[in-house]
Amino acid sequence: MKFTKMQGIGNDYVYVNCLEERVEHPSETAIKVSDRHFGIGSDGLILIKPSEKADFEMEMYNADGSQGAMCGNGIRCVAKYVYDYGLTKKTQISVDTKSGIKYLDLTVKDGKAVEIRVNMGRPILEAEKIPMKYPQSPVIAKPLNVGENIYEVTAVSMGNPHAVVFVEDVQNLDIEKVGPDFEKHQAFPESVNTEFVRVLDRKTVEMRVWERGSGETLACGTGACAVAVACALNGYTEDAVTVKLLGGDLKIAWDREDNLVYMTGPAQVVFDGEIRL
Numbered sequence: 008m009k010f011t012k013m014q015g016i017g018n019d020y021v022y023v024n025c026l027e028e029r030v031e032h033p034s035e036t037a038i039k040v041s042d043r044h045f046g047i048g049s050d051g052l053i054l055i056k057p058s059e060k061a062d063f064e065m066e067m068y069n070a071d072g073s074q075g076a077m078c079g080n081g082i083r084c085v086a087k088y089v090y091d092y093g094l095t096k097k098t099q100i101s102v103d104t105k106s107g108i109k110y111l112d113l114t115v116k117d118g119k120a121v122e123i124r125v126n127m128g129r130p131i132l133e134a135e136k137i138p139m140k141y142p143q144s145p146v147i148a149k150p151l152n153v154g155e156n157i158y159e160v161t162a163v164s165m166g167n168p169h170a171v172v173f174v175e176d177v178q179n180l181d182i183e184k185v186g187p188d189f190e191k192h193q194a195f196p197e198s199v200n201t202e203f204v205r206v207l208d209r210k211t212v213e214m215r216v217w218e219r220g221s222g223e224t225l226a227c228g229t230g231a232c233a234v235a236v237a238c239a240l241n242g243y244t245e246d247a248v249t250v251k252l253l254g255g256d257l258k259i260a261w262d263r264e265d266n267l268v269y270m271t272g273p274a275q276v277v278f279d280g281e282i283r284l
C-alpha cells in the first residue's frame with residue numbers, strides 16, 4: 008500500500024490516496040501502520056476518497072483502530088495533499104467528513120500549500136449532543152469528579168467530543184494518569200478527547216491533549232477549537248486566540264455572529280512510502 012506520512016504541528020497521520028489505492032480493512036490497517044515500532048508510526052490513518060457531495064472525502068481512524076468523526080490537523084494535511092499532488096488546482100476546496108462538509112482556504116507558495124484556514128463549523132454545547140451524561144451550563148465550567156480529583160470541565164463538540172479542563176500547571180500534569188481517567192469516564196458515553204489548558208493572557212492559551220483512541224498527541228485541531236470556545240464562553244479570553252500546543256501554534260477564531268469557528272495552521276509532508284501489510 009502506497010502512503011504519504013504527513014503532520015500538522017506534530018499530529019502525524021498516515022495518508023492514503025484512495026483514488027488510487029484500496030484499503031480493505033481500514034481499522035486493522037490503522038492499528039498496524041500507527042505502531043511506532045512494528046509499523047510506520049503515527050497517531051492514526053486518514054483515507055482521502057472521492058466524494059459525490061464535496062471535492063473530496065476524509066475518513067479518519069485513531070491509532071487503536073476506532074473511527075473518528077473529524078480531524079482538524081488531518082483535514083489541513085488532506086488539503087495540502089490534494090493540491091500539492093495535483094488532485095486539484097483549486098485553492099478553495101470542500102472536504103466531506105463524518106461531521107459534515109468542511110470548507111478550506113489554501114495559501115500557496117512556490118506551488119505548494121503552506122497554510123490552510125478551515126471553517127470548522129459550529130461548536131456544539133448541548134450536553135446530550137456532545138454526548139455527555141453530566142448536565143452542564145455551557146457558560147460556566149462545572150466541577151466533575153474524575154479519579155481522585157475534581158476538575159473544572161467545559162464540554163464542547165466540534166463534531167467529535169471534547170472535555171476542556173482548566174488547570175494551573177499544564178507542563179507537569181500527569182497526563183498518562185488523568186487522560187485515561189477522562190477517556191473512560193462514565194459521563195462520556197462515546198468516550199472523549201480531553202484538553203488540559205492554562206490561560207496565559209486574553210489572547211493566548213497553552214494546552215496538552217489526551218486523545219480518545221490515540222493517547223497524548225502533540226496537537227489536536229478540533230481540540231484547539233474546543234479550547235478556544237470554552238475559554239471565550241467562560242470569559243477567560245477574547246474570541247480569537249493563539250493556542251500553543253506541544254507541536255506548535257494554531258490560530259483559532261470563533262465568529263460569534265455566524266457561530267462558526269475558524270482554524271488556521273500549517274501542514275507538512277514528511278515522506279512518501281510503500282508498506283507491505
Ligand SMILES: N[C@H](CCC[C@H](N)C(=O)O)C(=O)O
Nearest residue numbers: 075078079080167227228229
Ligand atoms: N487529532 C485530531 C482529533 C482526533 C479526534 C479523535 N481522537 C476522536 O475524536 O476519536 C484533530 O487534529 O482534530
